[in-house]
Amino acid sequence: MEREVPPSIEKILRGKKMQENKAGSSQELVQKYIMNFIKRIPVTFVKGQGLRLWDENGKEYLDFVGGWAADSLGHCHPALAQALSEQSMTLIHVSNAYYSLPAGQLAELLVKNSCFDKVFFANSGAEANEGAVKLARRYGGLKLNGAFEIISTINSFHGRTLAMVAATGQAKFQKPYLPLPEGFVNVDYNNIEAIKRATTSKTCAVLLEPIQGEGGVNIPDEDYLAKVRDWCDEKGILLMLDEIQTGMGRLGKLFGYEIFGIEPDVITLAKGVASGVAIGVILAKERFSVFSPGEHGTTFGGNPLACAAGYAVSKYLIENNIPGNAERMGQYLMLKLDALKKKYSFISDVRGRGLLIAVEFNRDIAEAAMYACLAKGLVINFLKPNLLRVIPPLIITETEVDTGIGILDEALSGLAL
Ligand SMILES: Cc1ncc(COP(=O)(O)O)c(C=O)c1O
Numbered sequence: 390m391e392r393e394v395p396p397s398i399e400k401i402l403r404g405k406k407m408q409e410n411k412a413g414s415s416q417e418l419v420q421k422y423i424m425n426f427i428k429r430i431p432v433t434f435v436k437g438q439g440l441r442l443w444d445e446n447g448k449e450y451l452d453f454v455g456g457w458a459a460d461s462l463g464h465c466h467p468a469l470a471q472a473l474s475e476q477s478m479t480l481i482h483v484s485n486a487y488y489s490l491p492a493g494q495l496a497e498l499l500v501k502n503s504c505f506d507k508v509f510f511a512n513s514g515a516e517a518n519e520g521a522v523k524l525a526r527r528y529g530g531l532k533l534n535g536a537f538e539i540i541s542t543i544n545s546f547h548g549r550t551l552a553m554v555a556a557t558g559q560a561k562f563q564k565p566y567l568p569l570p571e572g573f574v575n576v577d578y579n580n581i582e583a584i585k586r587a588t589t590s591k592t593c594a595v596l597l598e599p600i601q602g603e604g605g606v607n608i609p610d611e612d613y614l615a616k617v618r619d620w621c622d623e624k625g626i627l628l629m630l631d632e633i634q635t636g637m638g639r640l641g642k643l644f645g646y647e648i649f650g651i652e653p654d655v656i657t658l659a660k661g662v663a664s665g666v667a668i669g670v671i672l673a674k675e676r677f678s679v680f681s682p683g684e685h686g687t688t689f690g691g692n693p694l695a696c697a698a699g700y701a702v703s704k705y706l707i708e709n710n711i712p713g714n715a716e717r718m719g720q721y722l723m724l725k726l727d728a729l730k731k732k733y734s735f736i737s738d739v740r741g742r743g744l745l746i747a748v749e750f751n752r753d754i755a756e757a758a759m760y761a762c763l764a765k766g767l768v769i770n771f772l773k774p775n776l777l778r779v780i781p782p783l784i785i786t787e788t789e790v791d792t793g794i795g796i797l798d799e800a801l802s803g804l805a806l
Pocket of ligand 1: 457514547548632633634
């Protein structure tokens with residue numbers, strides 16, 4: 390997969406300088422006017438293509454972060470750019486009270502390539518999860534004597550809305566916002582007995598990530614999901630998988646549940662669906678598609694622009710077997726990272742599936758490693774003080790893996806340890 394250098398980079402930089410002379414630098418503007426909700430890394434990107442990014446000084450980087458696992462086809466993929474361009478000149482938004490083709494096309498594509506029957510479109514991962522929880526509660530109201538409680542797991546991550554913070558089993562996200570909405574129980578991950586113990590007559594669903602992403606790339610035992618599936622069947626409660634990070638090819642199959650050989654009742658998607666364009670999706674089996682008109686909704690979810698983007702990206706992913714590329718490149722990356730682990734005694738673990746990989750250190754050097762990589766032109770995610778996460782776009786090539794690993798190797802060898 391050869392990709393060209395964009396001819397427009399100099400022009401972009403010239404245009405940006407002119408704008409900035411009038412308005413102040415991007416970093417000044419952001420610092421002055423945007424809330425201080427995240428520790429930012431002092432780089433301003435102005436252009437992306439494929440796996441490459443350019444900053445405001447024209448410096449080139451290789452992107453192993455892909456907008457936190459969202460940019461499945463890399464930056465500005467032609468299939469996506471063309472769909473956005475055409476749709477933006479045709480119809481951008483009408484309300485959900487009317488019919489439009491892109492939503493129907495994307496829904497059909499997702500249904501035909503999954504084990505599900507019905508779709509709801511939202512605008513983000515958290516919103517998709519909220520909708521899934523509402524769907525489960527609706528099902529509980531209609532079929533399970535009013536059961537409403539959701540069992541989720543410790544170290545999970547389901548998003549930043551209040552209910553999703555309650556579902557997310559990490560105290561650091563919950564503490565500042567107490568009291569949280571009721572009806573969520575957080576139990577140990579990869580522990581079927583913990584789910585069994587927490588199940589009561591009030592339980593309507595179990596919500597899990599097939600592999601915990603933000604929690605540290607935690608991979609459960611091979612039979613964990615099958616055991617949870619059996620338990621949910623026995624109790625008549627829903628099994629809902631949050632595939633916002635693991636879905637759309639990231640683990641080497643279109644959906645993570647395929648790897649574990651089970652069929653969930655509901656899944657949620659977001660990140661990879663439209664390669665950086667905001668969209669969220671709930672997919673459900675017919676039996677659990679229990680919303681009646683007016684019981685759930687959204688102004689922007691399902692809009693023609695986002696759905697045309699999602700359709701173009703998802704179609705490209707499926708037709709070009711991009712999940713297969715993720716699987717092959719994931720194995721290749723693991724080989725290379727295992728070699729680094731042999732070389733550097735401070736790498737304590739390398740684990741992952743497809744292109745969701747963690748490099749764990751036996752000391753807190755991940756931030757220093759991230760900055761050393763950045764200086765050498767590799768964008769990489771530091772997830773925890775001792776853990777880097779490798780989540781590149783799924784179109785990555787062997788050459789790009791080699792380049793990235795070369796930079797990581799140099800960066801690690803330069804850390805004074
Ligand atoms: C598994 C999982 N669920 C939900 C979310 C939240 O998605 P969003 O940030 O689009 O709301 C994330 C984001 O990282 C995620 O990884």
